Amino acid sequence: MHNNLDNTARTPRKVLITGGAGFIGSNFVHHWCAAYPQDRVVVLDALTYAGNRRNLAGLETSVNKLRFVQGDICDRLLVDALLQAGAIDTIVHFAAESHVDRSILEPDAFIRTNIVGTFTLLEAFHQYWKANQKPIDYRFLHISTDEVYGSLEPNDPAFTETTPFAPNSPYSASKAGSDHLVRAYYHTYGLPTLITNCSNNYGPYHFPEKLIPLICINILMGKPLPVYGDGQNIRDWLFVADHCRALDAVIHQGKLGETYNIGGNNEVKNIDLVHMLCDLMEELAPELPVRPCRRLITFVKDRPGHDRRYAIDATKITTELGWTPRETIASGLRQTVQWYLAHPDWWQPLLSSQYQTYYQRVYTSV
Template identity: 70%
Template structure:
């Protein structure tokens, strides 16, 4: 039985990778993308699907209840894959209100609309509301702490992670209160193609290509678990097709790396694959900057529940995934050059205050 998916935030980084992945693996399904096209949304991410009869794009806001109601009815939606979110910690520190509006109010609007639609359709058991979230809701780990599990208490430390925690709680509550078939996934740091250049890996790659400083927060000892976005998409595929309503599944890459070690590896790979770099070796561009306010020390995900119950496991190592990712940025300068606008440059200067200049 084919699905009719409404993918919110489907022009963003993870959302667009998911849409492209889904069409490659489930071409019979229909996908409707709803995206507000804020700074991180890009129609070019979906250019290969524009003429596909099973694809349509709607420019709109998830907080627009009437729009969502109409889409669910008109397109006969059976599944919502909810990616739409403000997602950058630094921006949440500067302007937290947008994060509450999109991540909390937007998720509430979608849940309410889907609940009424699902109830009107006599609660079909195959319908799903997939809420895609983050490991940051769990807070920070010390160096010897075990990784986050689905039972780790929530302890968000930034306006971003707090807003995602709020949306997670809403999705969980709608299952327990209304039996709405929600599933929550909490993933570790993603990387791959179509990633907006404010995020660590594309920022380092692009700055190396431009010969600009590579800003590393604090002492660079913060640790993240890195998940290649294609592995994330395959996990979401498994969750949507085999996962149980009301459950939470952690998705991790089993790749814990210190920020400074990751930047050094990026430099090493870029020195190998990128021709005519302005400065080489590129690690000469590494510049330590003032640490982020409330910077979490370590994230690590235990995805054994997903692996044991649904049979998924990540395929990419940090190095194999990085090589594919960095090669994509080297090969697609036309994609990222247009994003380096005056507004982006202003934001960049606001965030990165150099200590050792």
Template identity: 75%
Template sequence: MTFSEQKQSNSKEQRRLLVTGGAGFIGSNFVHHWCKQYPGDRVVVLDALTYAGNRQNLSSLAGHQNFHFVQGDICNDALVNALLKEESIDTVAHFAAESHVDRSILGPDAFVRTNVVGTFTLLDAFRQHWERRNQPKSDRFLHVSTDEVYGSLGPDDHPFTETTPYAPNSPYSASKAGSDHLARAYYHTYGMPTIITNCSNNYGSYHFPEKLIPLMCINILMGKPLPVYGDGQNVRDWLYVGDHCSALDVVIHKGKPGETYNIGGNNEVKNIDLVNKLCEVMNELAADLPIRPAQKLITFVKDRAGHDRRYAIDATKIKTELGWTPAETVDGGLRRTIEWYLHNRDWWQPLLSAEYQAYYSQVYTQV
């Protein structure tokens, strides 16, 4: 059975999803993907709307019969239990997380609370809900995680696989590692149908301005310095968010409970080379740049504490077992992303708040 046939088959068995963090970057892209692919499925979004959550990301879905938004905290067990029961949820797609390494260095407590305690709250609530419903085999708890739990690679090391030992190096990655272990334990202890995915760096639309690619896009448009940590030689594997969403779709429908799947874009790029690519495309597409060429704005700043040198994903398992591969090249994905930021200034301009500016000044002290 092909994946398109699999989707048609599963569309007849409508799912009822709870998507945590569904107003954030990856979560909102996933919600749009799912609602488009499976319009008959019920999608309930639970999001606390912290600084990185934005109702605007889901505005086009307002009023849709099978879409429902709830503002709330995943640590609120009463709320989570009520939603699972009232909405008869059979699938949880868990995106909600504090996710920025720089913020975890400045304030790690929020990361432990949301990423560890929040994930535990969801897992235990879903376990009880699943048991009350006589443990349906088709139910799923998808835990969306990061490649950063594996630590840092040397220049010649093989990319991360699903069996790479965990070695987190930041409060953020340590908190995600803890949540991964909880998800794994709930499968092995209770038989709960959890699946873990570990993805590489995402990029695309609705990405909060503090992350590398949107930060560079917005600063170029504003004529501000482009802060590059250290020597700019840190390497990341870049995954277009649309590809990530299609991979998670495959995992929910075809993945095996208790398994982990690494999701990567096959696009390893040095940070400085990525910034130069962004500058080149901006020079081409943006007619009204305050400073041209944009490369003049590149500014090297003090390196991040404990900065991992290289991340890379070996996505062989999801390719061979589930038939998924990324469709987008880094050049094509970056162009699409830049065009989105060019055409959606009304989305990102309000996000440059006083709180954001204070955070920015604290992190990039040399800019």
């Protein structure tokens, strides 16, 4: 893999990372700045509820080549200006509305950010790339989700890059739309694009509305642990640091116009995941308000259109680019729980009244 090789022969890149203050985006910024300190990095983030400037704490002061810009990917003039001013040659596009529950309640933002925003970036990058005589080393990496493929039955084979799209929520439909746009710009204009579709990520800097941080924080607060339906929904869990290494490999070695599926090889039922978290919290956090934690598990009304199972077949990226995940679900969850226990100063301010209102809307039967 590229980032195991000697970096001295590598030409430094000038990278624009959209959504770089979000969960996966900020983990990627940390990864990239550590791996390639000679690169210039611009982070563009609108700092909506899930974007957090503190996710990049330390980088702006310790890495003088990181620039943070608060702004909207739908702002074409801003995007044009950033490409020109930074002489950008690589866009890594994370910026997206990403929570299914919110897409059910308020789909408008998902269409705007995920479809119109991606289109705006593609148009800007296309014009800029043409104006610079279409350099062959430019890259536009679009980070997407396995949810575009729909839902699997228990015995269905895992999603591959050729699985037909069958999105079932406004979120996954908006991501499918953006994937199609990125693909179209490669085939129509020759724009040097790449697409990745990943499974469920977890790890540090994960906003508390998502399952794993939600369970950890609720255990610490002695609150109910909401589990949708019968808890038998299955997800393939990918530790975020493994995902960042995969994206690095795709940028440096991926074949233009291709899609790469990135999975953790960790299919787990939601209820089993909650049990694992309960056990870890009891081991690592001795002073809990409620023990055993499993007493807090509360089954709630299922999410509308809740996909039953996701699973990623990552054979292509393993075979072509040599990437495999390093973390098992056990090792990754342990690191994640330890991070949340060590960083209450990060997550406590996020439990705002606005967050509480949203929480009540989603889990009304808790």
